Each structure stands twice: as structure tokens, then as C-alpha cells.
Amino acid sequence: MSKTRADLLRLVHRTPGLTRAQAARDLGTGSGAATDAVATLVAEHRLLEGEPRSEGRRGRPTRPLLPHPDGPLVLAGQVDHRDWRVRVTELGGGTVAEESGTHDGADPAPVLAAVRAAARRASRRFGDRLRGAGLAVPGPVREGFLLDAPVLGWRDVDLRAAWPGRLATRVVRHANDARCAGLAEAVRGQAAATGQRTGLHVHLHLAEGLGGAVVRDGSLLDGRHTATGEFGHLPFGDPAVRCGCGAAGCWGTALAGQDEAAVAALARGTAGIVNALDPDLVTLGGRATDLVGAPGFAAGFARGLMDVRRADPPPVRPSALGAQGPVVGAAELVWDVVLG
Ligand SMILES: [Zn+2]
The missing domain is CATH 1.10.10.10 (Winged helix-like DNA-binding domain superfamily/Winged helix DNA-binding domain)
Incomplete structure (x- = not known):
């Protein structure tokens, strides 16, 4: 082309x-x-x-x-701690079909089987118009495997089981839901809404743990294992507290509640990230969406900034996409490849 x-x-x-x-x-x-x-x-x-x-x-x-009504499509899926969702998106991100269901979290196999069955139905309906598939999952991913979903107790889950034959040969991407949410916020959410599609954008996604993403000019920054953004494991917490990840003093361990202490810890850590990365925009999603406006957040954030950052701090905004972020981002991961 x-x-x-x-x-x-x-x-x-x-x-x-x-x-x-x-x-x-x-x-x-x-x-x-x-x-x-x-x-x-x-x-x-x-x-x-x-x-x-x-x-x-x-x-x-x-x-x-x-x-075009016969144009290319991308399938996107999301699995979280109690739901799964499969969505077919068209150019521009609009939804043309969607299925969802719930699960009890006991075993990943039936959840991936449900996603696979929905993907197969989509594949039968849309045929070669489906150019690829993406999946957002609640934990770090490496080479098609969900390494660890702490809330669910799932480990080393082969996510490729989610794709029926024809779709498996297309563009396939799997990623941590926090990274997907960050990409979505950059491409379709707050960054897009405020005209900040270029520059450095940090997204923090607070669910059971705190994850996130760094987006540069609309593309995810990837580290060696495509797992950049595990902000919840920066040592901004109490060093005496051991985190489920194996490290001590993780920031995420201080963010479990919605109380004053959690707001203060979120504000202070967000300022620390701004000090370190000098981003153009910070967005907060998941449970953190409501904490941005909580009493004490703005003051705690300002107090944590270096003087040179305090003079011109980046906007810190709540997520625009909310719970839709991960599935929107999973689609965008694939569109990014499909559209070259
Ligand atoms: Zn940790």
C-alpha cells in the first residue's frame, strides 16, 4: 500500500x-x-x-x-478477576459485535475456552475481515504466557489457547491489562480528548495491585520483556511490609484501601514518578480514578514534587475510559500492527 x-x-x-x-x-x-x-x-x-x-x-x-461496512476488523478480549469479554472493532475503534460472561476464577482453562468459543463465532461471522486478535489479562505477560495473576492465583497460563485456528495465524497480541488501559487512554481516552497525543504519558492503573504504562507519542514503551510499567513495585511503601511479588516495601501494598492514608500514598508516589520521568500527562485509572479528586490528593501531590517540577507540573487526570480501557487497548495493540 x-x-x-x-x-x-x-x-x-x-x-x-x-x-x-x-x-x-x-x-x-x-x-x-x-x-x-x-x-x-x-x-x-x-x-x-x-x-x-x-x-x-x-x-x-x-x-x-x-x-467501510465490509472493511478490516480486529478482535479484542479481556479477562479480569470475574468477567471475560470479546469485542469486534472496526477502523476507528467502533464496536461491531460483543460477547461477555462471568467466571468464578477457579481455573483459567474454562475462561479461555469461553473466549475461544466467542472468538470462533466471530471468526465464522466475519471470516477474513478479522485481521488479528488481542487479549488483556490481569498480570504480567511474556511470550504468550500470563506469568502470574496474583488475585486469581493463576500462573504460567498459555494465552494462545484463546484463539481458534484461523485467528491464531493472524496478528496476535497479549498484554497486561494495565498496559492496555494506558495505551487506550493515550489513543482514545484522556490524552486524545485533551489533544495530548504526542509526548510522554504515564498511566497508573489501580486494581487489586497497581500497574501502569508509559506511552510515547501514542505507542507503548517496551522493556526487555515487554513489561514496562509495574509501578506498584517501586519501594514507596513501608519497608517492613512484604509484597505478594516477593519484594519488600512495595508502593502497591500502601494502596489497598480508599482511605486518607491510601490517597496520601498515591499522591506522594505519583509525584515521585513525575519527578523521575518528567511526563507531559499523567492519567489515573481503576480505583485510582476516584482518588484523584479526593481531599488531600492535590496537596499531597504538590508536596511531593521537586521545586523545578512544581513550577510547571503535568496535568494529573482521571481515566476517561474507565473499565473499558483494557479491552480498548487490547484492540489498539493489534490495530497498531495491522495499520503498520
Ligand atoms: Zn511488589
Whole structure:
């Protein structure tokens, strides 16, 4: 595919409904090149031009660029401590099908079997339109294995069992749900809503433990084992307290409640991360979403900042996507590869 067409598809994925004229401006191409690229992508059943609408009072009506009804799709799944979800998304992130269910957490095998059955139904319905699959899980992941889900007591779970044959040969990605939530917040959530898609974005996701992600210009930062973001195991807690991870004094052990002490610990640690990483934006998700606005958070955060950071601190905002974050992010991990 030509660079202009690939860029245009990524642009429509990011901002579905933008017009051809806006796309030409954003891509820095002439309107002729944009028109040609749109025509080709429409012919290839990737894009569709919607009903004309007026752009301002004087401008001629223009048509919004939308996902084609026969266009490419990505399947995204999420497993947390009591639910599973499988969603089929189109270009632009819209949901075209979804199934969900609950589980008792006793054994990962029936949960992955339920995801697999839902994925197989989606695969039968949508066929080759499904370009890949992503899965968000509550724990660190390495090479297709969920290493440890402390709340569930699951260890070394082969996540590839979630994908039926045809889908398994496509683009497949598995990741920690906190990392997925961070990516989602950057691409579709708070960072996108506030126009901060570029720069350094730190997301902290407080569920049973505290995880997170570092996103640079809309892409996850990956470490050696693609597990960057385990902020809950920084030693911001009481050194006398042993964490379930095996280390002592982990920050996450101080964040178990919703009380004043937890708010203070969250605020102080968030300031420490800002001191260390100098991010453009911090978002807080999961249980932390409600703690950003709690009494004492703002003051505790300010007190923890270095003077040089306090002069111009980054915004610290609650998650915009809430519980949707992990599944949205699991889809984006795959779209990122599919759209090149
Ligand atoms: Zn720990």
C-alpha cells in the first residue's frame, strides 16, 4: 500500500469522521492526492464516504471518511478477576459485535475456552475481515504466557489457547491489562480528548495491585520483556511490609484501601514518578480514578514534587475510559500492527 493510503487509514482510525479536506491538511498532501487515495481505499472496501455535511457556513459540503461496512476488523478480549469479554472493532475503534460472561476464577482453562468459543463465532461471522486478535489479562505477560495473576492465583497460563485456528495465524497480541488501559487512554481516552497525543504519558492503573504504562507519542514503551510499567513495585511503601511479588516495601501494598492514608500514598508516589520521568500527562485509572479528586490528593501531590517540577507540573487526570480501557487497548495493540 502507498504511504499516503497507509497514513490516511491511520488518520481515519484515530479520528473517524474527519473529512477528505481535513485529511489532506493533516497529511500535508495536495487535495488531488487525497482524493486519489480515498478513491482507492473505497474501491478496496477499507473506507466509505458518508453523507455530505457542511463544514462552516461558506464551505462546500464535504463527506466524512468512515470505516467501510465490509472493511478490516480486529478482535479484542479481556479477562479480569470475574468477567471475560470479546469485542469486534472496526477502523476507528467502533464496536461491531460483543460477547461477555462471568467466571468464578477457579481455573483459567474454562475462561479461555469461553473466549475461544466467542472468538470462533466471530471468526465464522466475519471470516477474513478479522485481521488479528488481542487479549488483556490481569498480570504480567511474556511470550504468550500470563506469568502470574496474583488475585486469581493463576500462573504460567498459555494465552494462545484463546484463539481458534484461523485467528491464531493472524496478528496476535497479549498484554497486561494495565498496559492496555494506558495505551487506550493515550489513543482514545484522556490524552486524545485533551489533544495530548504526542509526548510522554504515564498511566497508573489501580486494581487489586497497581500497574501502569508509559506511552510515547501514542505507542507503548517496551522493556526487555515487554513489561514496562509495574509501578506498584517501586519501594514507596513501608519497608517492613512484604509484597505478594516477593519484594519488600512495595508502593502497591500502601494502596489497598480508599482511605486518607491510601490517597496520601498515591499522591506522594505519583509525584515521585513525575519527578523521575518528567511526563507531559499523567492519567489515573481503576480505583485510582476516584482518588484523584479526593481531599488531600492535590496537596499531597504538590508536596511531593521537586521545586523545578512544581513550577510547571503535568496535568494529573482521571481515566476517561474507565473499565473499558483494557479491552480498548487490547484492540489498539493489534490495530497498531495491522495499520503498520
Ligand atoms: Zn511488589
